Amino acid sequence: MDVEKYKELFELSEKLHSTLNVDTILGELFVTLKEVYPNYSSHLLLSLENYHHSDMPIIDLEYDSENMTVIRAYESGEIQIETSETCKHAALYAPLKGKSGVYGVIQVIAPEVTGFPDGEAEFIQLLSTSAGSALENAKIHQQSKKTISDLQLINNTSHKLNSNQPLVDTMIYMSEQIKRSFEADEVGFFLFTKDQLDAKVLPGSTPFFFTQQSQIYIDYIKVQFQQDNEPLFIGDLNLPQHLHAGFHSVMAVPVVVSKKMRGFSIIMHQDPYFFPFEAFKLLQSLVYHSSIALTNALLRDELEKLVITDHLTKLHSRKYLDEKIEKSMNIDEEGTFILIDIDNFKEINDTYGHQIGDVILVQVANLIKESIRESDIGARWGGEELAIYLPRVSLESGVSIAKRILYKVSECSDPHITVSCGVSFWKKDQQDTYHYLFKRADEALYRAKETGKNKVVIQGDPSVVC
Numbered sequence: 001m002d003v004e005k006y007k008e009l010f011e012l013s014e015k016l017h018s019t020l021n022v023d024t025i026l027g028e029l030f031v032t033l034k035e036v037y038p039n040y041s042s043h044l045l046l047s048l049e050n051y052h053h054s055d056m057p058i059i060d061l062e063y064d065s066e067n068m069t070v071i072r073a074y075e076s077g078e079i080q081i082e083t084s085e086t087c088k089h090a091a092l093y094a095p096l097k098g099k100s101g102v103y104g105v106i107q108v109i110a111p112e113v114t115g116f117p118d119g120e121a122e123f124i125q126l127l128s129t130s131a132g133s134a135l136e137n138a139k140i141h142q143q144s145k146k147t148i149s150d151l152q153l154i155n156n157t158s159h160k161l162n163s164n165q166p167l168v169d170t171m172i173y174m175s176e177q178i179k180r181s182f183e184a185d186e187v188g189f190f191l192f193t194k195d196q197l198d199a200k201v202l203p204g205s206t207p208f209f210f211t212q213q214s215q216i217y218i219d220y221i222k223v224q225f226q227q228d229n230e231p232l233f234i235g236d237l238n239l240p241q242h243l244h245a246g247f248h249s250v251m252a253v254p255v256v257v258s259k260k261m262r263g264f265s266i267i268m269h270q271d272p273y274f275f276p277f278e279a280f281k282l283l284q285s286l287v288y289h290s291s292i293a294l295t296n297a298l299l300r301d302e303l304e305k306l307v308i309t310d311h312l313t314k315l316h317s318r319k320y321l322d323e324k325i326e327k328s329m330n331i332d333e334e335g336t337f338i339l340i341d342i343d344n345f346k347e348i349n350d351t352y353g354h355q356i357g358d359v360i361l362v363q364v365a366n367l368i369k370e371s372i373r374e375s376d377i378g379a380r381w382g383g384e385e386l387a388i389y390l391p392r393v394s395l396e397s398g399v400s401i402a403k404r405i406l407y408k409v410s411e412c413s414d415p416h417i418t419v420s421c422g423v424s425f426w427k428k429d430q431q432d433t434y435h436y437l438f439k440r441a442d443e444a445l446y447r448a449k450e451t452g453k454n455k456v457v458i459q460g461d462p463s464v465v466c
Helices: 002-016 022-036 065-076 118-161 167-182 212-227 277-307 318-331 345-352 354-371 395-412 434-450
Strands: 041-046 058-060 080-084 089-097 102-111 186-192 199-201 232-234 249-257 260-269 334-342 377-382 385-391 419-427 456-458
Touching: 002 022, 002 118, 022 041, 022 102, 022 118, 065 080, 065 089, 065 102, 089 118, 102 118, 167 186, 167 260, 167 277, 186 212, 199 212, 212 249, 212 260, 249 277, 260 277, 318 334, 318 377, 318 385, 318 434, 334 345, 334 354, 334 395, 334 434, 345 354, 354 377, 354 385, 354 395, 385 395, 395 419, 395 456, 419 434, 434 456
Parallel strands: 041 058, 419 456
Antiparallel strands: 041 102, 080 089, 089 102, 186 199, 186 260, 232 249, 249 260, 334 385, 334 419, 377 385
16 A cells, blocks of 8 residues: 555656646645545645635635644644544644745645554655645746746836837837736826926826826825825725725836936726735836836927927927828828918017017917817918818818807907918819918918908809808
């Protein structure tokens, strides 16, 4: 019998050390115990940070007064035996011990005995030592894979941030990487305003952070960072019930550049205590290595906005407008162009001064921005002339928008002014170029100015649209 048992042990050791899969190791361990001790019951006690397998007799290893024999086996790394005269059984607790630590405890209960025979205890100890060594190898392998994966995440994200991609693309990539790696429900990136009183949500954040419901979380984290720049690791966030949106696990890390906090990131999950502490350390490392690159991407994005934006009106530049119209004429079916000129602008400058002239330009620009969609393009054409391009908009709709702007300027400007508009239009089925589109609008604007001003004139139409 002993020969057969040790043959089982030898075969088990071969199997255990031929795999780095924890499920396989534990499965083989239980199979061997059942074969060698069919009348004994066996359980494996593992600490909470280890593995949970619902299909195996595994229970959590908890520190309480009822488990002191188990705890002694776990802490000492030595077999412990417990007997019960009343229940007539003996329990043996053998630690799964490797060279660097103990990874759990095997519990073997022998019924109808008052003690474990020495031979059985020695065999179970050898079995548990072999399993502990195999588990340690598997754990080291998993840790190595995790370390490599973490380094690849940091390296890939930093590389992406330094690749001169548009900020939106960069942030979306970073958000997707974090969601995948941390299994997060929501990921948010925020940039502090100059006075750090407000935090602007950045593109790439998940849609939740663009809703009003998210504000309670953003405000909570912002206040914590204003008091202390330390990263936050919250297992079960406690917020007022009527404000709580259901997210309990929260990690937040500040973005610090040159010892100054520029913003922060938030990672959330609905389940409490979802993120392990290793994930928190990885997030800190990821944000730390990405901080400079992220700040550079933000600065680059701001610089690009400056290049394509008129500094006075905050409308787009003429160059940007030209590029967008040319692109639209290649991919869209139609579009409308509106050229706008402030009437009697020279007289306004002579009467009120150039500072008031600038104020009027800004007023008209703001009215334009209020009157068009996000996909439309308002631009500073030059001097007192402004322009609007409406991709995929018919001539009739374009004329309506021009009339609306004409009316708003006349009603809302202070000091009171008027504008004149020339409208041109293109369609896919007609040969055209953006150069002639501009030319037709300019000619229409000229007729509007020559025939009394404060009017909208359409390309090629001598009549005036009032």
